[in-house]
Amino acid sequence: MEIEYEVQIRKATEADLRDIVRLWKGNIRTINTSSDIADLYHSFERYFFVVTMADKVIGFVGGAIRRGHGHISGLAVDKGYRMEEIGKRLLKIVDHEFRASGFDKVTLEVRKSNWGAIRFYKKQGYKRAYLIKGYYADGEDAIVYEKKI
Numbered sequence: 001m002e003i004e005y006e007v008q009i010r011k012a013t014e015a016d017l018r019d020i021v022r023l024w025k026g027n028i029r030t031i032n033t034s035s036d037i038a039d040l041y042h043s044f045e046r047y048f049f050v051v052t053m054a055d056k057v058i059g060f061v062g063g064a065i066r067r068g069h070g071h072i073s074g075l076a077v078d079k080g081y082r083m084e085e086i087g088k089r090l091l092k093i094v095d096h097e098f099r100a101s102g103f104d105k106v107t108l109e110v111r112k113s114n115w116g117a118i119r120f121y122k123k124q125g126y127k128r129a130y131l132i133k134g135y136y137a138d139g140e141d142a143i144v145y146e147k148k149i
C-alpha cells in the first residue's frame with residue numbers, strides 16, 4: 001500500500017532553523033553562514049515559513065523588511081519536490097504576511113545566471129527593476145526584481 005503524505009505550509013519555529021540552514025546552504029549559492037541565517041530568522045521570524053511532508057522540512061521562504069518594503073532573502077525547495085507548486089505557495093503565503101504588515105511592494109535579488117529562478121519569479125509577477133554589478137562575493141551581478149502586492 002502506498003501512503004500519500006500531505007504537503008503542509010506553516011510558520012517556521014526555532015526548531016526548524018537547522019533545516020532552514022540546510023536547505024539554504026544546499027540549494028542557494030551563498031556566502032551566508034549559519035549564524036547570518038539565524039540572525040535573519042531572529043530579526044524577521046514573522047516572515048519565515050516552511051513546507052513539510054511527513055514532518056520532513058522540504059522547503060522554506062525567508063522574508064525580511066528592507067527600506068520599508070517586503071524582501072525575499074531566501075527561498076528554496078528540495079530538489080526532489082520541485083515543479084509541484086510549492087515555491088509558488090511559499091511566495092503567496094509570505095506576500096500575504098507582507099500585506100498584513102501594510103507593505104505594498106516586495107523585492108528580491110537573484111543571480112544573473114539563475115535562469116530557473118528568474119523564470120519562476122517572472123511567472124509569479126515579478127518585474128526586473130535594475131542590475132547590481134558584482135553584488136555577489138564571487139563577482140557575479142544580481143538582478144533586482146520587484147512586485148506590487
Ligand SMILES: CC(C)(COP(=O)(O)OP(=O)(O)OC[C@H]1O[C@@H](n2cnc3c(N)ncnc32)[C@H](O)[C@@H]1OP(=O)(O)O)[C@@H](O)C(=O)NCCC(=O)NCCS
Binds near residue numbers: 074
Ligand atoms: C526557484 C524554486 C524555489 C521554485 O520552486 P518550485 O516549487 O519548483 O516552483 P513551482 O513549482 O511553484 O513553480 C511555479 C511556476 O514557475 C515555473 N518554474 C519553476 N521552476 C522553474 C525553472 N527552473 N525553469 C522554468 N520555470 C520554472 C513552473 O513551471 C511553474 O509555472 P506554471 O505556474 O506556469 O506551472 C526552486 O527551483 C528552487 O528551490 N531553486 C533553487 C534555489 C533558488 O534558486 N532559489 C531562488 C534564489 S534565492
